[in-house]
Amino acid sequence: MHRVAVLGLExxxxxxxxxxxxxxxxxxxxxxxxxxxxxxxxxxxGLVRTSAGFSIAAPFGLSRLxxxxxxxxxxxxxxxxxxxxxxxxxxxxxQRRGARLASICTGAFVLAECGLxxxxxxxxxxxxxxxxxxxxxxxxxxxxxxxxxxxxxLTSAGAAAGIDLCLHVVSVDYGLEVANxxxxxxxxxxxxxxxxxxxxxxxxxxxxxxxxxxxxGWALEHLHEPISLDDLARRAAVSVxxxxxxxxxxxxxxPLQWLTEQRxxxxxxxxxxxxxxxxxxxxxxxxxxxQTLRLRFRQALGTTPRDYREAFGxxxxxxxxxxxxxxxxxxxx
DNA sequence: AGACCAGACCGCCAAA
DNA sequence: ACTTTGGCGGTCTGGT
Numbered sequence: 001m002h003r004v005a006v007l008g009l010e011x012x013x014x015x016x017x018x019x020x021x022x023x024x025x026x027x028x029x030x031x032x033x034x035x036x037x038x039x040x041x042x043x044x045x046g047l048v049r050t051s052a053g054f055s056i057a058a059p060f061g062l063s064r065l066x067x068x069x070x071x072x073x074x075x076x077x078x079x080x081x082x083x084x085x086x087x088x089x090x091x092x093x094x095q096r097r098g099a100r101l102a103s104i105c106t107g108a109f110v111l112a113e114c115g116l117x118x119x120x121x122x123x124x125x126x127x128x129x130x131x132x133x134x135x136x137x138x139x140x141x142x143x144x145x146x147x148x149x150x151x152x153x154l155t156s157a158g159a160a161a162g163i164d165l166c167l168h169v170v171s172v173d174y175g176l177e178v179a180n181x182x183x184x185x186x187x188x189x190x191x192x193x194x195x196x197x198x199x200x201x202x203x204x205x206x207x208x209x210x211x212x213x214x215x216x217g218w219a220l221e222h223l224h225e226p227i228s229l230d231d232l233a234r235r236a237a238v239s240v241x242x243x244x245x246x247x248x249x250x251x252x253x254x255p256l257q258w259l260t261e262q263r264x265x266x267x268x269x270x271x272x273x274x275x276x277x278x279x280x281x282x283x284x285x286x287x288x289x290x291q292t293l294r295l296r297f298r299q300a301l302g303t304t305p306r307d308y309r310e311a312f313g314x315x316x317x318x319x320x321x322x323x324x325x326x327x328x329x330x331x332x333x
Numbered sequence: 334a335g336a337c338c339a340g341a342c343c344g345c346c347a348a349a
Numbered sequence: 350a351c352t353t354t355g356g357c358g359g360t361c362t363g364g365t
Contacts, residue, residue: 229341239355244342256341256363292364 001037002173005068008042008058009087009110011051011076015159016104020072023166026182027174035174039064043087051077062090068099070169075105075158079128081135083113091116095152102154102169104162111155112136120150125158144252172301175312176268212236212246216258223263223286229255259286264300267293271309278305 006020017040024036042048042058049055065071071094091114095101103111108124109132111117117139124132129143142148147156147165156165163186171179215236219227232255233243247255267285270276276284282293282305290305297305 240341241343241355241357242353245354248343254342260363288364295364 001035002070003068004036004038004070004072005041005060005064006038006072006074007062007065007087007091007107007110008040008048008056008074009076009080009083010043010049011078011080012042012048012056013051013075013077013105013159014054014056016074016107016162017050017056019104019162020074020166022186023163023170023182026185027170027178028181029174029178035170035178039068041065043084062086065090065094065099068094070100070102072166073101073103073107073110074162075103075107075125076109077106079106079109079131081109081113083110088114098152100152100154100169102156102165104156104165105158108132108155109135111153112139116153117155120153121148122150122153122155123148123157124155127158171268175272175308176265177272177312212243212250215243216251219259220262223259223266224284225286227259227286260296263287264296267297267305268308271305272312275313278309281305 002024004020004024006017008017021038021040024038025034027035029035039060040056040058041060041062041064044061045058047055048058071091073091087110091101091111095116101111101116103124105125106128108117108122109128112122112132112135117136119138119140121140121142123129123142123145126143129141132139133141145157146161147154147168149168154165154169156162167179167183170182215232218235219232229240229243232247233240236243236246238246244255247253247258251258253261263286267281267287270281270284271278274281278293279290282288282290285293287293287296294304297303297308301308303311
């Protein structure tokens, strides 16, 4: 089992605190055996006051961090700007021995305070981005994304973006299939693309702003063929300029970036669930060649398609499982 | 690894 | 007056 310590300091946000327990706790293998051992650690064992006013009993103190392979620092409200020596030492030593460090919401303040984010890309809740940047100008803050993975350091935006981060971690550790099962159990989106910009600008997207939804749906059905901006614009019956503009306001990203993301998800699914050669997987998921797929794979997941399949592909007795028409919505289940 | 080229992206502006 | 659209062109990016 992968060992996870969840660190919650003074004023911890209960919503955020629950996320890693819910997501990692729900991750099971095919035989329903839990895949993560998750612990709540605080500055010291005992009661921690939450941002909601009530207190929660932490069964562990900072020493629990030594035990963990992954440490998730949960946000506090207001953010924990000052971090005492022990917390700093515990996090630094976790990093030194190669543990994975992640933050949810304003947990990034704690990591930044320890100097762990210097010269790295990171994100935090959009409401605190100005404050964060002022305090930690040496951190390359990106306010526009749901989460960022920089090697063994991951940071996520506010609250629910923590779910995206944790699901991503599960998918890296145990494959998409497992992550999707968790998403289904927790009834959350298996993979939300686009940044937090979409929530900043339109907290509840008006129906009108969903106008490209069917166009995206069409694209998901045709990932295996080349899709140009012209194609999408024609589909949406607008100019390319307007398409790009709307696309950004709805998803927080550009059409090509979004397509690449979706194609990678499809490729991962094909690698996990079929025996198709990598070259064929590349074509089926709309990458022009195996080389392109390999490049994207390395950029996004830091591994190769072959190794990915090795790690997560089910060895199936019946031979190739080929569902033919590549449909990305199958990712949801 | 690097070069090349088509296509993607986006600021700007005028028109609707 | 204000919002939305679409075209132009310069720069950037991704795929080969």
